[in-house]
Amino acid sequence: MPSSKLNVCLIGYKFMGKAHSQAWRTVGRFFDLDAEPVMKIICGRDAAAVAEFAERWGWEQSSGDWQSAVRQDDVDLVDISSPGSTHAEIAIAAAQAGKHVFCEKPLAFTVADSKKMLAAVREAGVKHMVNFNYRRCPAVSLARQMIEAGEIGEIRHMRCTYLQDWLVDPNFPMNWRMRKEAAGSGSHGDLGAHSIDLARFLTGEIDEVVGMKKTFITERPAEGTSHGITATAGEGTEQVTVDDSSVFLAKFANGALGTFEATRLAPGRKNHNRFEINGSKGSLVWCFERLNELDYYSTSDPGTQQGFRTIFATEGAHPYAGAWWPPGHMLGYDHSFSNAASDLVQDIVHDRPCAPDFHDGAQCVAVLEAVDQSIESGSWAQVERIE
C-alpha cells in the first residue's frame, strides 16, 4: 500500500455518484498506485440522504454544503458528479481553493462557461480531468494505440452513433434530463458529447459541422417518483424542452468525413455507443454494448484471408486489462471508471497532464455549440478552436 494519500471530495450521490464511489473503493485494489485515494467526504443537496449514502459506501464524512467541503484542508481532489448545470460553479470554486478537479461530462452547457472553468484550473495550476469514461474501456484505448501506430493509416471516415431507447414510451414521465435548464440539452449533450470526445480522441479535431435536432415527443406526464430505472408519473403533463435526437455531419481537420447521431428513441439500442473508423490501411469498429471487443480489418493481412477480426481486449498486454483478471474474463461498465481513477491518481502524483482535460472538455462543448449554430443558420458552421 502506498504511504501517501489523496483525499477525495465527491459531489453527487446518484447514478454518477455511485459509479465514482465504486471506482474510488476499487481502484487501489487492482492498480498499483503511488498514492492511496481516501474517500474523505461526499456532498449532496439532501444532507440526510447523502449521510446514508456515505455510510453505505464508506465515505468518511458527508455534507449538504459543497462550498465548505471543497475548501476543506483535508481535501486534495474534488470529483464533480452532480448534474451539468452545477459543474462550472463547483469546478471554479474547487480550483480557486487549490484542489485538483475531476469533472463529469459534459464539462459545461456553453463554451463561455467552459472557458471560465479552463481558465480557473489553469490559473490555479491544479490537475483537471473530464470523465469521458469510454476512452478507458480497454478496447477503445487499444483502438487509440493502434491508430497511433499507423495500423489503419490515414483516417477518411468516422461514423458515430450513440443510440438508446429509454424514452420511446411516450408515457415515460418527465425528469431533469428532459428540462433544458437542468440538462442543457437532451441526447445532444448527454450522448453526442461522448461521441464527439471519442472522435477527437481517435480521429482528431473537427473544423465544420452541419446538423439537425428534433423533439419527437414534446409533452410527457409530469414527474412523479422515480425508483432507479422505473418511474411513476405525477399529475398533469409537462413540456419537454430538450432534443430527443441530434444528428450532424462533420469535416475533420485531417480531411476525414464524419457522421454523428445521438438519440433516445431507437428501440432495442440500450447503450449503443458505437464508432466505425475507415482508414487508408484498415478499419476499426467498437460498440459499448460489446465493450470488450474491438473489430479490426487490416489490408495488410494476406489477400484471401482478410476479414474483420474481433479482438477481445482482455489480455494482459491490452490497456488496463492486466490489472484486472486473466485473459477472457470480461469487464463491465464500472471498470472504466476505475481505470480513469487510476490514471488520474498517477497523473496527480507524478505531476503529469491529464487526458481528457478541461481543454478537451471545452473543445467538445464547442462542437456541440457549433451544431446548434448550424441549425439556426441552416448551413455549415465553423467550430471554435479553444486556446
Add this chain to the structure above:
Amino acid sequence: MPSSKLNVCLIGYKFMGKAHSQAWRTVGRFFDLDAEPVMKIICGRDAAAVAEFAERWGWEQSSGDWQSAVRQDDVDLVDISSPGSTHAEIAIAAAQAGKHVFCEKPLAFTVADSKKMLAAVREAGVKHMVNFNYRRCPAVSLARQMIEAGEIGEIRHMRCTYLQDWLVDPNFPMNWRMRKEAAGSGSHGDLGAHSIDLARFLTGEIDEVVGMKKTFITERPAEGTSHGITATAGEGTEQVTVDDSSVFLAKFANGALGTFEATRLAPGRKNHNRFEINGSKGSLVWCFERLNELDYYSTSDPGTQQGFRTIFATEGAHPYAGAWWPPGHMLGYDHSFSNAASDLVQDIVHDRPCAPDFHDGAQCVAVLEAVDQSIESGSWAQVERIE
C-alpha cells in the same frame, strides 16, 4: 409452361448484362409466370463480343445496333443494362417504339433527363421499371411488409450506409466508373442511389438534404486491361473526376431524420448496403452482406424478453422465398434479379403498375441532385418533387 411469350431485348453484356441474362434464364423455372420470357436479342457495342455472349447465354440473336433492335417487331420489352450515360437515349427510343422498358439504376444522371424518360414512357403507355434490385431481397421486401403492417410504428430514424472498399488501393487503375462523363458520379450515384431508393421504399419521401462529397485519391494509374475484378494499369496516370465518398443528412416528409453515407474507401466493407430504421414501436436492420437476415426489435415483446431477433427470410411465407428452396436454404445476389424479372413479367401480363417505376427512378435522381445543390450552397437544399 405459359403459352404466351414475352420477347426480351437486352442492352449490355458486362456485369449487369450477365446478371440480367441469368435472371431471364432462371425466372420461368422457379416462378409460375403467365408469360414465358424469351431471350430474343442482346445488343452491345462490340458485335463480335456480344455474339459470343449471346451464344453462351442462350440469346437467340445478337446485334451491335441497339437502335434497330429496340424497334424489332419481335421485341416486347427492352432491358437496359448498359452504363448510365446511355439510359436516356435507349429508354426513350424503346418507349417510342412502344416497348416496355426495364432500366438499370440510376435512371439517369440528371433530373432533366429523368423527366424526359418518364414523359416518354407515359406518353407511350408502356410499362416501366427501374431495377433497384435490393428491394427484392426477401428480407427487404419483408421489412416493407412489416412497416406497412405497422409493426414498428411511426418511423423516426433511418440510417443508411453503402460501404465498399475496392478503391482503397491507390494503385487500382482508372476505369469508366471513375470518369464523370461516363458514370455521372462516383459513390453518390452508384451506391447512394440504392440507399435513397431503399429509404423511399421503406420510410418515404425526402424533403430536404445537406451533404458533402470527397475524392480522396485524385489521380490513379491510367486504365489498362481489366479481367473481371482484377485490373492492370496502363502507362501514365489519369485524373479521377468523381467522388470516392458522399455523405448527407435528410429530413423525411413524415418527420423522420435520415443519415446517408456511401463510399468505396471503407476497408473490409465489401458490399455493406445497410439500413437501420427506428420507429415508435420497433426497429429493423438489414445489410446485404447477410442478405437473408432481417433484424427486428419489437417493443411489443414481453418486457424481459425483448431483443433484436434475426429472421432468416427463407420461409415459404416470406416474399419470393417460397419460389426457391425449402426454408433455411440461403439465396444470393442474383436471386434478387430473378425476383424482379418475375414481378415485371406479371405486371406486364396483367397490366399492373410496376414498382419501382421511372417516377421512382426520377425522384431518386432528384435527391442525388439536391445533395449536389446543398454542397454548392453550403446549406440545406429542397428536393424537387417530380410530378
Add this chain to the structure above:
Amino acid sequence: MPSSKLNVCLIGYKFMGKAHSQAWRTVGRFFDLDAEPVMKIICGRDAAAVAEFAERWGWEQSSGDWQSAVRQDDVDLVDISSPGSTHAEIAIAAAQAGKHVFCEKPLAFTVADSKKMLAAVREAGVKHMVNFNYRRCPAVSLARQMIEAGEIGEIRHMRCTYLQDWLVDPNFPMNWRMRKEAAGSGSHGDLGAHSIDLARFLTGEIDEVVGMKKTFITERPAEGTSHGITATAGEGTEQVTVDDSSVFLAKFANGALGTFEATRLAPGRKNHNRFEINGSKGSLVWCFERLNELDYYSTSDPGTQQGFRTIFATEGAHPYAGAWWPPGHMLGYDHSFSNAASDLVQDIVHDRPCAPDFHDGAQCVAVLEAVDQSIESGSWAQVERIE
C-alpha cells in the same frame, strides 16, 4: 462455347432434381468448361409430371423408365437425385452401361450396398462423384486450402452440428423422410452424412465412434398432401421409424477429437450445418446459415491483435467465387451445385479423379454404420476402412 458435349441423364425431379437442373442450366454460363453439358433426358416415376418438369427446365426428353434412359447411347453421365433407396440400383446399372455417375448423398443405406456401387464404377472405369455439395461452398473450399497450407497447424478438435427445426411441430405430418425403408435413417443419414463428409474432407479419417440416436416424436399425423414446404395431414397417424436426432463422439486417425450432432428438433436452427476446427496454430469456423463467411483465428497474428476474423469468401482469388460476381456479391445454396457440376465436367473431360467419389461416399456410410453398431453395443465401435 466448347465444341464437345456431355449429355446428362437426370433421375429425380423433386427438390434435388430442381437443384441439379438449375446447376446444369447454369454451370456453362459462368464457368469456362471444356465440354458443354447438355440436358438430354430426365426420368421420374410419374411420366406426366416429369414431362412437365422437362419442359419447364429445358430437358430435351423425359421418361418414366430410367432403366432404358441410363442405357441410351446419347447419354454420357447419369445424375442420380432420386431418394437414397434407389441409388444403388441406378448407379450400378448406369456404370454397367458405361456411363459416368454423379450421385446424391448418402451414397447408400449400407456399407454393403456402397461397396457394390464402388465396385461397379471401378469395374466400368467410369467417373464417379457423390454430391456432398457443402464442400463446394467457396468458404468451405477455402477452409480446406488453408488447412492444407498449414495455416491452423495440426488439428486437435472438430465439432460438427447440423441442426434443423422443421420437425419440431408434432403435427407436421409423416412423409418418406420419416420412414426407414425409404430414407434409411433420419437426421443421422440425412444431416449427419454431410457433417461426416466435411470432417473427412477437412480433418481426415475417423477410427472409432460412440453415439446415441433418439426419436422424440414417435407418432405423427398420416401423410396427406404436401405443397413444397407445407403439408396437410391425412387421416389417422403413422409411426415414425427413423431418428429425430443423432449424436456421436469420434476419434480421428490423426489424433483429433470430434463431436457430431444432427437433429431436426432444434428450434430456430434452419440449416445450421456448422463446424469448428481447432488446430495447434489456429481455428476455423463455418456455418451454412452464413455460407459466404469463414471465421479464422490465427496465433500468428500480432499478440494484441488476435481475434476471429470473418472472411467473406467472395473475392476472385477465393475458390469458385471468381466465376460468379464481383467481390462482396453473395452466393446462395444453389451455387454450390453449379460449382460441383463444373468440377465434374472438367474431371470427365480431362480424365481426372473426382472428389468426393464413391469411395468417399462409402467411407461416410461406414461411419454412419459404426455409430449404429456403437449404439447396439453401448461402447465404442471401430469404423471399417473401405478399400
Add this chain to the structure above:
Amino acid sequence: MPSSKLNVCLIGYKFMGKAHSQAWRTVGRFFDLDAEPVMKIICGRDAAAVAEFAERWGWEQSSGDWQSAVRQDDVDLVDISSPGSTHAEIAIAAAQAGKHVFCEKPLAFTVADSKKMLAAVREAGVKHMVNFNYRRCPAVSLARQMIEAGEIGEIRHMRCTYLQDWLVDPNFPMNWRMRKEAAGSGSHGDLGAHSIDLARFLTGEIDEVVGMKKTFITERPAEGTSHGITATAGEGTEQVTVDDSSVFLAKFANGALGTFEATRLAPGRKNHNRFEINGSKGSLVWCFERLNELDYYSTSDPGTQQGFRTIFATEGAHPYAGAWWPPGHMLGYDHSFSNAASDLVQDIVHDRPCAPDFHDGAQCVAVLEAVDQSIESGSWAQVERIE
C-alpha cells in the same frame, strides 16, 4: 446499513481470493442486505504475502494458520477459495466448528471426499454453497427463469462447450493446474465442472455418460516464475499429468441428449463457456464471452417473424441487474461473484437453503467421475445419484 454483521474468513488470496475479496467489498454497496458482511480474516500459506493482501483489500486480520482461523469465535462464514486439493479438509473443519461454508468449485476431486463434506455440513446444520458463479450471470439466471416458466417447453438437446486457449503454446510452462495431485484433473474438472453445473441447473440430472479425454502436449518446460498471466519457464521439462481436453455425451433423466466439450487448446476461444438448449417450444443460447446476452428463439412468435433474439439482460427486471446500473450498462466477470455473495448472505440471515449447495457440488463430481469410468470401460457409465 443493516445492524447485524456476518464475519467472513477467506482462505486463499490468488486469482479466486481476489475475486471473492472484491465480492465481499462490493456486495453491500449495491444490494440491500439484511446483514453486513465483514471482511474479518484472510488466510494463506505465505503469512507475509497474505498480510500484504489483507492490507490492500481491507481484511481486518490475516493469518498463515487456517486451522485456527476457521475456529475463531468472530468468524461466521468460511469462504474457501484455495486450490481444490484443500477443499475437503478445510470445509469439514469449518463445518465442525459450526461455521457456514462457501466453497469454490469443484467441490472435491472425488465423490468420496464430496460425500464427506456433504455429511459434515449436514451434521453441523450450517449453510453450504458451492460457487458455480456462472449461474449468477443475469443472462443465465434469466434462462433458468424462462425454462421454469415453460418458455422453451420440454428440453431435448443441450450442447455445452467450455473452450479456452491458454495452453496452445507448447512452451507455456508447467504450473499446478497441470499436475494431477494439485488440480485433480485438467479441463475436465476445471471447465467441465462448470458446464455440468449449468446443465444440472438448466436441464436436470444426468443419468449416463460416455466420453474421452486427451493430453495433446504431454511435456512442458518446468515451472518458473509466473506473473499473473505470463510465465517464465524454469530449467528442464516436466510431465503434464492432467487432460488438455475432455469430451462426453450424456443422457439426461428427462430424456434430453447432451454433448459436453472442455479444452484449453482451442485457439481464439478465450473463455468460451457456452450452452445451447433446444426445447419443444424454443431455444436458448448463452456464452460467457458475451455474458450480458441471452439468445432466445420462440416458436410462439408470429410465423414470418421468428428468429433468435438477443436479450441484453441488463434491465431492472432481469435477475440481479437492477442492483447495479441502469439498463444497457454491461456487467463483467466479477459481478457474478457479488451476486452470489448477496444470495449467500440473505440465505444465511433468513435460514434458507442455498443453491448450488454441497449436494449439487457432489453430484457434479459424480458426473465427472462417471466420465472417467466410461473412459476406463470404453462404454457408457451410470452416474451415481448422491443422496
